[in-house]
Amino acid sequence: MIEQTSLTVHCRNLSLTRGDRQVLQDIHCEFRPGTLTAVIGPNGAGKSSLLACLAGVLAGGGDLLFAERPLNRIGAAERAQTCAFLPQQESPAWAMAAEDLVALGLLPWGRSIDRARKRARVARALAEVDANALARRPVTQLSGGELRRVQLARLLVGDAPLLIADEPGAALDIRHQLQLMQTFRKQAERGKTVILALHDLPLAARYCDRILLLQDGKLRADGTPQAVLTPEQVGAVYCIDSEFRWRDGRPEFIAGDLI
Numbered sequence: 001m002i003e004q005t006s007l008t009v010h011c012r013n014l015s016l017t018r019g020d021r022q023v024l025q026d027i028h029c030e031f032r033p034g035t036l037t038a039v040i041g042p043n044g045a046g047k048s049s050l051l052a053c054l055a056g057v058l059a060g061g062g063d064l065l066f067a068e069r070p071l072n073r074i075g076a077a078e079r080a081q082t083c084a085f086l087p088q089q090e091s092p093a094w095a096m097a098a099e100d101l102v103a104l105g106l107l108p109w110g111r112s113i114d115r116a117r118k119r120a121r122v123a124r125a126l127a128e129v130d131a132n133a134l135a136r137r138p139v140t141q142l143s144g145g146e147l148r149r150v151q152l153a154r155l156l157v158g159d160a161p162l163l164i165a166d167e168p169g170a171a172l173d174i175r176h177q178l179q180l181m182q183t184f185r186k187q188a189e190r191g192k193t194v195i196l197a198l199h200d201l202p203l204a205a206r207y208c209d210r211i212l213l214l215q216d217g218k219l220r221a222d223g224t225p226q227a228v229l230t231p232e233q234v235g236a237v238y239c240i241d242s243e244f245r246w247r248d249g250r251p252e253f254i255a256g257d258l259i
């Protein structure tokens, strides 16, 4: 059984083919507890594919290890308790109440958590994303950002040591985006391994410890925001001008013009 409070993920020579295209090539990296990592890169670079592999949803070549154990040898229930995953897009299948959708995040624990504790954890997770007021609303009647916040509560409710979320803040207003990034920061500070695919480079620079930059399925850079978001690297990958600077002790990424 994997120790539930902290988890290192090793990814060695990971490759993935989808259709007739190789979308990930020899990705070599590791993700440590207490670290908030952003995976960035242009559209089609392979971010979602990488996250889906890390979550065990897609299987590629190479080795993926959770706490030194091959991911494909970890049973489904244990894997679900270990890793919470939020894909880029997910539409609700039926009109369940938001709190019931969040409670699905506790399914991997079955009856080992009693009803009262389940209710308390669901309420806490909804509060974390400022969504308590949505608890009884049918998920099919929520706005895009409201639904995303409820799905994020489902990601958090199980308290899994590994959190993987694909564009978690894409539909959120600016206040909820900041709140969400603070939540992920807190999760990392509590010892979780947190991996997010992000397009928002200023948010990645400000909140993440580490950035992986993907381009055409290859890992182009891996390091601190300052080391990765250099004008040269950003220019080469995104074809834009940019600036990375420190203001009041805080890293700031500023996008400039198209090159």
Ligand SMILES: Nc1ncnc2c1ncn2[C@@H]1O[C@H](COP(=O)(O)OP(=O)(O)OP(=O)(O)O)[C@@H](O)[C@H]1O
Pocket: 018, 019, 020, 021, 023, 041, 042, 043, 044, 045, 046, 047, 048, 049, 050, 088
């Ligand atoms: N189901 C699929 N079948 C075949 N090819 C796919 C499939 N899904 C994605 N791809 C291809 O895999 C490559 C990587 O896609 P992926 O979704 O991982 O990129 P991404 O970096 O997450 O992009 P975005 O920023 O647009 O979300 C792209 O070239 C895409 O066209």
